[in-house]
Amino acid sequence: MSAPAVGPRRDGDRRLTARGEERKRQLKAFAVSRFAEKGYHPTSVAELVAGVGVGKGVFYWYFETKEQLFLELLHDAQRDLRHARQTAIGPACAPVRRIELGIRASMRWWADHRDLVNLFQFAATDERFAPALRRGQERAVAETAGHLTEAMAAGSVPGGDADVLAQAVLGATLHLARERIHAQGEDADEVADAAVAFCLGGLHHR
Amino acid sequence: MSAPAVGPRRDGDRRLTARGEERKRQLKAFAVSRFAEKGYHPTSVAELVAGVGVGKGVFYWYFETKEQLFLELLHDAQRDLRHARQTAIGPACAPVRRIELGIRASMRWWADHRDLVNLFQFAATDERFAPALRRGQERAVAETAGHLTEAMAAGSVPGGDADVLAQAVLGATLHLARERIHAQGEDADEVADAAVAFCLGGLHHR
Amino acid sequence: MSAPAVGPRRDGDRRLTARGEERKRQLKAFAVSRFAEKGYHPTSVAELVAGVGVGKGVFYWYFETKEQLFLELLHDAQRDLRHARQTAIGPACAPVRRIELGIRASMRWWADHRDLVNLFQFAATDERFAPALRRGQERAVAETAGHLTEAMAAGSVPGGDADVLAQAVLGATLHLARERIHAQGEDADEVADAAVAFCLGGLHHR
Amino acid sequence: MSAPAVGPRRDGDRRLTARGEERKRQLKAFAVSRFAEKGYHPTSVAELVAGVGVGKGVFYWYFETKEQLFLELLHDAQRDLRHARQTAIGPACAPVRRIELGIRASMRWWADHRDLVNLFQFAATDERFAPALRRGQERAVAETAGHLTEAMAAGSVPGGDADVLAQAVLGATLHLARERIHAQGEDADEVADAAVAFCLGGLHHR
DNA sequence: GATGAATGAGTCTTCATTCAT
DNA sequence: CATGAATGAAGACTCATTCAT
Numbered sequence: 001m002s003a004p005a006v007g008p009r010r011d012g013d014r015r016l017t018a019r020g021e022e023r024k025r026q027l028k029a030f031a032v033s034r035f036a037e038k039g040y041h042p043t044s045v046a047e048l049v050a051g052v053g054v055g056k057g058v059f060y061w062y063f064e065t066k067e068q069l070f071l072e073l074l075h076d077a078q079r080d081l082r083h084a085r086q087t088a089i090g091p092a093c094a095p096v097r098r099i100e101l102g103i104r105a106s107m108r109w110w111a112d113h114r115d116l117v118n119l120f121q122f123a124a125t126d127e128r129f130a131p132a133l134r135r136g137q138e139r140a141v142a143e144t145a146g147h148l149t150e151a152m153a154a155g156s157v158p159g160g161d162a163d164v165l166a167q168a169v170l171g172a173t174l175h176l177a178r179e180r181i182h183a184q185g186e187d188a189d190e191v192a193d194a195a196v197a198f199c200l201g202g203l204h205h206r
Numbered sequence: 207m208s209a210p211a212v213g214p215r216r217d218g219d220r221r222l223t224a225r226g227e228e229r230k231r232q233l234k235a236f237a238v239s240r241f242a243e244k245g246y247h248p249t250s251v252a253e254l255v256a257g258v259g260v261g262k263g264v265f266y267w268y269f270e271t272k273e274q275l276f277l278e279l280l281h282d283a284q285r286d287l288r289h290a291r292q293t294a295i296g297p298a299c300a301p302v303r304r305i306e307l308g309i310r311a312s313m314r315w316w317a318d319h320r321d322l323v324n325l326f327q328f329a330a331t332d333e334r335f336a337p338a339l340r341r342g343q344e345r346a347v348a349e350t351a352g353h354l355t356e357a358m359a360a361g362s363v364p365g366g367d368a369d370v371l372a373q374a375v376l377g378a379t380l381h382l383a384r385e386r387i388h389a390q391g392e393d394a395d396e397v398a399d400a401a402v403a404f405c406l407g408g409l410h411h412r
Numbered sequence: 413m414s415a416p417a418v419g420p421r422r423d424g425d426r427r428l429t430a431r432g433e434e435r436k437r438q439l440k441a442f443a444v445s446r447f448a449e450k451g452y453h454p455t456s457v458a459e460l461v462a463g464v465g466v467g468k469g470v471f472y473w474y475f476e477t478k479e480q481l482f483l484e485l486l487h488d489a490q491r492d493l494r495h496a497r498q499t500a501i502g503p504a505c506a507p508v509r510r511i512e513l514g515i516r517a518s519m520r521w522w523a524d525h526r527d528l529v530n531l532f533q534f535a536a537t538d539e540r541f542a543p544a545l546r547r548g549q550e551r552a553v554a555e556t557a558g559h560l561t562e563a564m565a566a567g568s569v570p571g572g573d574a575d576v577l578a579q580a581v582l583g584a585t586l587h588l589a590r591e592r593i594h595a596q597g598e599d600a601d602e603v604a605d606a607a608v609a610f611c612l613g614g615l616h617h618r
Numbered sequence: 619m620s621a622p623a624v625g626p627r628r629d630g631d632r633r634l635t636a637r638g639e640e641r642k643r644q645l646k647a648f649a650v651s652r653f654a655e656k657g658y659h660p661t662s663v664a665e666l667v668a669g670v671g672v673g674k675g676v677f678y679w680y681f682e683t684k685e686q687l688f689l690e691l692l693h694d695a696q697r698d699l700r701h702a703r704q705t706a707i708g709p710a711c712a713p714v715r716r717i718e719l720g721i722r723a724s725m726r727w728w729a730d731h732r733d734l735v736n737l738f739q740f741a742a743t744d745e746r747f748a749p750a751l752r753r754g755q756e757r758a759v760a761e762t763a764g765h766l767t768e769a770m771a772a773g774s775v776p777g778g779d780a781d782v783l784a785q786a787v788l789g790a791t792l793h794l795a796r797e798r799i800h801a802q803g804e805d806a807d808e809v810a811d812a813a814v815a816f817c818l819g820g821l822h823h824r
Numbered sequence: 825g826a827t828g829a830a831t832g833a834g835t836c837t838t839c840a841t842t843c844a845t
Numbered sequence: 846c847a848t849g850a851a852t853g854a855a856g857a858c859t860c861a862t863t864c865a866t
Binding site: 451530546579581587603607617618 | 655656657658736745787788790792793794797798801809819820822824
């Protein structure tokens with residue numbers, strides 16, 4: 001009754017040869033840049049394969065659909081951002097310091113991955129991608145909220161709804177990254193300083 | 207010198223009959239809900255006219271293209287938001303108070319116009335609409351920055367880059383509206399309280 | 413959640429103008445001949461619209477999909493055949509005579525609608541169309557079986573499973589139509605005579 | 619004069635190793651079931667090799683094209699059916715008895731090879747396969763017609779067009795196999811009894 | 825022998841837009 | 846003003862077939 005899947009993407013991730021792995025990476029990288037520049041819908045699969053210089057079939061060898069490719073891009077990006085943040089925060093230290101490090105790491109990542117930030121923004125507007133995006137964001141918020149809760153318990157910041165505050169921090173920081181770094185071309189570290197000052201101020205004095 | 211105009215599109219706003227105005231309003235309202243729900247690209251003109259129960263010709267009588275319709279929606283929304291904010295702030299008073307009133311008014315408007323917020327978000331990701339969106343946002347930021355500058359001059363908040371701070375405020379507030387009001391269904395006024403507390407904290411103590 | 417249908421095929425059958433009705437008829441007629449000649453799958457929608465000299469969109473104005481077109485063709489043909497048979501049998505008379513008239517009418521229809529017979533044959537081999545075909549065939553068999561049951565009750569033919577016998581009659585007759593009339597080009601009436609003789613013999617003497 | 623052959627396709631039947639034979643048998647068996655279930659066109663080569671768990675190259679090692687595979691399937695089936703019929707009829711005996719044995723043997727084979735019957739039916743609708751199918755069917759009809767001619771000469775059945783009658787027998791029997799055995803799941807022997815009774819009745823009394 | 829990767833023409837379908845009536 | 850019909854370029858996706866490794 002159900003057509004047996006065919007092609008390399010049978011189970012979770014078909015084993016690909018080195019050449020295959022490379023092709024897939026090429027396609028993804030090009031797709032990210034195109035999606036960011038022209039948008040998801042206006043970018044056709046034909047354009048993607050042409051940009052990489054391969055036949056149309058190649059795309060469907062590596063990805064089930066254009067939609068799946070986008071989801072994969074989304075997941076990869078979220079994993080990478082999470083990793084960057086966690087690496088930056090490193091071993092335990094004061095919770096407020098961890099929040100600061102998180103803000104700075106995120107800002108740096110966003111500065112370095114302007115295209116992916118654009119992808120996130122689009123994903124938020126499409127009912128097919130919004131859930132995946134939200135899940136990733138919830139994780140990020142939960143992490144920050146965790147640090148905040150610790151800080152509140154330790155008395156270093158006044159009590160409050162940790163989740164709401166974490167989201168305020170995320171919103172302020174991401175918006176600054178987009179508007180000041182991407183759009184205005186300002187220096188990432190300076191913007192990060194301002195973001196940290198603003199957010200920590202907001203957290204400490206309410 | 208001028209031959210009698212033909213067709214309604216062409217100049218800014220052809221004079222429309224009352225019935226015409228109503229039709230146009232219907233189309234716009236329906237388009238907003240569809241664009242918000244399914245996205246701009248996945249929503250077809252055919253769907254819009256079917257939803258309003260008119261023929262395709264009607265659409266092209268009132269709008270030059272689907273793109274123009276979206277731009278018109280965008281402008282209307284920005285004008286309306288601006289108006290809501292200005293009305294709420296009203297006559298002169300302390301600059302920090304004006305900022306607070308602006309935050310509350312924006313939050314209320316965003317809470318009441320979930321669909322339009324979605325439109326804004328999409329507009330940011332499409333190269334054809336991003337410029338228009340940006341212009342509107344710059345105006346909003348400039349207003350807040352103006353109040354901030356006044357506040358700094360008056361010494362009620364420490365000095366700093368008013369533009370960056372205004373954008374941090376906008377980012378935090380808008381993000382909270384989306385995540386706490388739209389997504390979580392929280393009470394707009396409570397979220398507004400939290401946003402105001404966070405932002406004023408961020409502005410005062412750095 | 414469900415995209416609102418668009419275009420003319422909303423409910424059962426959109427009201428079409430005379431011109432529209434004519435276009436649809438053209439497309440169907442051409443499709444029947446192509447499907448019969450080349451088969452359903454090897455015939456592309458592009459070929460159909462080119463054959464009628466219209467743009468590709470026209471096809472989808474009148475039919476939801478290629479599959480729906482085929483089903484419509486199937487239903488039309490079955491209705492037409494049923495009508496031809498019922499007209500030929502006319503008012504009540506001896507049940508065996510009615511069976512004979514049914515055989516002759518079917519044979520005549522099949523002789524005149526070679527393409528449609530081909531469609532039926534293909535429909536039987538595709539899981540999407542077989543059910544529809546079967547339903548129509550069951551009706552035809554049930555009619556003949558009804559006459560047969562009457563004949564058995566009246567003692568004009570020996571008893572037996574009326575359904576099986578009706579199907580034997582259908583099978584023999586249809587096969588003869590295909591092989592002798594369509595393939596060999598024999599005269600329809602002569603083949604009908606042979607079919608009637610064979611079938612009535614088979615029904616009377618067991 | 620002849621250079622050493624390269625590749626296995628080319629002449630009728632390259633000699634295959636035991637493993638090769640087995641592989642080919644597997645592919646054919648799987649193809650039969652798929653073609654029968656989903657149809658020839660909707661079944662892709664990719665699906666076939668995936669189902670057998672081999673790479674695509676294997677398919678083209680054993681078969682020139684998908685079309686050739688189908689033809690091979692068709693020929694095999696026709697040969698097998700012919701063989702079954704001839705074996706069942708066995709040594710000379712009364713011609714009418716031979717016809718009966720032929721009907722029973724065919725019915726049994728059809729009952730046991732539902733998938734292949736489906737293949738036959740599809741083959742009839744495709745211009746590329748119909749000729750091959752027809753040739754096989756003509757042989758079967760000719761055999762039955764031969765017995766019939768003998769019977770007519772011996773006076774055991776009234777004279778008539780032996781070919782037409784043989785085809786009526788084939789049509790009735792095959793149709794019963796499909797409708798009563800395959801579709802309704804009736805017992806093959808019972809259906810065979812009914813078919814024999816009907817057909818012999820039809821042959822004897824006209 | 826066998827495989828995974830590649831090809832690219834071809835398939836069905838959609839959709840913004842136009843226009844005769 | 847309004848409609849239904851038409852257009853045709855463009856889109857996502859498929860698939861028989863080939864071939865380097």
